Amino acid sequence: MNKYILTLTILLGAVTLAHSQKTIEKKIKADNQETVMKFSFADDIILEAWNKNYIELIVQVNIDDNQYNDYYSLELDEGNEKIEMVEKVDFESIKKLKGKKELCNFNTTLNYKLKVPNNLNIKLETISGEIELIGCQGEMSIKSISGFIDYSIPQSHKANIELSTVTGDVYSNVKFDTKVADKISWVGTNQELSLNGGNTEVELKTISGDIYLRKY
């Protein structure tokens, strides 16, 4: 049983007065495991498919003009069945240091860029992250609260796409198999679409974000 729990915290020991952006880079071996990503406060999340069998992850962190970057950590749990990446920002400690008055101008920028194996099974959750999925063909469950989900779908991909947005809109230039169901949902847009006969299950859910589906 190879199970490591790695907590990555890179301390910027640099003596510069001006703090700089924190960048975390990691290569994670992926072998058909279910990959769970919880990037709650992310701004941008880009997942791009590639032919290699490992995940390349780059995170760019800037918390309040780089002053609190150290309070960001990415918990990585690599198991046989499951890979889990959880974003952790110690807001409590930051609050204590900053004092309540200063919280108004608090700015966090967290950008995630991942290159993932073509058929990686992905479970992604975020609150405000704006998600771009490029060419991914594995089983996916993508959930965001306010961020948009932009999925570039390879033309030959056989997928069953279940999408739902409550107050956002859906835009697409993809030709799906079945006729788009013509019942107007009471709330938002909900669709179950199949592409090229369907097969791989893809779930795209957002509350107030838009959903974009593109030919790729």
Added chain:
Amino acid sequence: MKCEEVKINLPEYIDGKLDMNTNVLIRKHIDNCESCREIYTELNAFLKFTGSFKEIEPPSGMKDEFLQLAELEESTSKTRTLIIPAWIKVAAMIIFVFGTFAAGYFTGSEKGENEFVMAEMENLKQQVLLAGLRDYSGPQKIEAVYSLTATGQSNDELVNALVYTLNSDKNVNVRLAALNVLSGMINTNTQVRNELINSLTVQENPLLQISLIQVLTESGVKEARDKIENLSNNEKTDQNVKEFARDMVKTII
């Protein structure tokens, strides 16, 4: 204009229901296309012939055919749609009268292939019927319902057709017309009586539910009482219907 398009619009053309431009285009095509001209001449002659029919006996076995229609409803794009125009003042079921002519028309007037034609006939009959029913508009179907009854016959096949319409036509006004006609038969025909009681469980539209309840209670149909009560107790029933049902149930002794 292509042959397919001409064939499809021929009935309307003969009926004079097309606009000037299309008329001219069809005329030109017919003048120059032998196969379409043949079809036109035959269709014209046939329609003059059927136009002289006053009363037409609905064919037997119709209930089965109608029921099969419900299954065929999801039928594929292989169905060729023939638009039956309104001047045939009888209900869609009577399209069966087309017989061999229809077969020739659909398979493209290659009359030599009779065996093939005959084999396709049953299938085509149903498709024609399906197309006919599907393509009638609401007002046309209401006209059909009243015309049928005007023939004065109230045999089983007629009742079945009306009940089918009452229970499955998509247009509420058409269903109301069917109910109207059937309610006139409630006291003389037990089948009608039973079918109307049964229809209570099928209808979901408030207009129909209320009309059915009214017909049944006014005709003193006691057997309907339970079903009416169920409707009034069901949460999902429209408020207007519930109130009416409750009032009416009281009048059934």
Added chain:
Amino acid sequence: MKKVTIVIAIFIIPLISLSQVKKYEYTPKVKNRIEIKNLLGEISLKNSGGNTIVVESDFNIDKPERAEGLQLMGAAEDNTELGINITEENGVVRILGATKKVKDYKYSISVPKGIVVNLDYHSPFTSDELEIESYEGSLEIKTLSANVKLTNCTGPFTVNSVSGNVEAIFSSVDQDEPTSLASVSGLIDVSVPSSLKATIQLSNITGDIYNNLDLVNASKEKDDSRSKGLDEIKHSGGGEYALNGGGQKLLLKSVSGNIYLRKK
């Protein structure tokens, strides 16, 4: 001395006015039937002399930049840039509203002659009024609570509604096919030319019926020897009345609403 010329660019922001109308034309392969559904906004119908269905609308939404090259997709995919989806299958042209957003816009549809229009205005999200003016042709209309007003039309119509009122002012009445107007709790108000020949069937349960036409009771004769020599003044199940000797049928039904019959 160098003159510094300052050029002030004045940006004239175009008024995003209601008059910014977009058009979409569709030529049906078979002129048979149009089914309009989920088009929640204001709809008006016009007769067209040609062979094309033309839809005009002031539909205008702010498509985000990211959506460049993509079509809006809701209950149906917008394939016209007007927020509607138009397809044709088996002789039926379907016009579907793509999303609920269409409710805020106006749609004017020109229909070629001989096409039956089926208008499903049955969604709970529709506008409150459906007004069709000066339209000649067969209409099938269904609404939930929206009122229906048909002015200067000939019919034939089938209209049914649950709580909407149905008002029809006929310029003339189609003699080939019947018209049926029905509502559960809405009122029915019909105006016809006084010279019209028609057979009017009235059905009403708890509402009242008002009339100023010269109607003659034409209810089916019952086999009641006791009634010989008497005029029937109430007929069970609603009555049938002949206007000017009778003619095509006008079927009017309301459960709890009133029915009004007027000379035009």
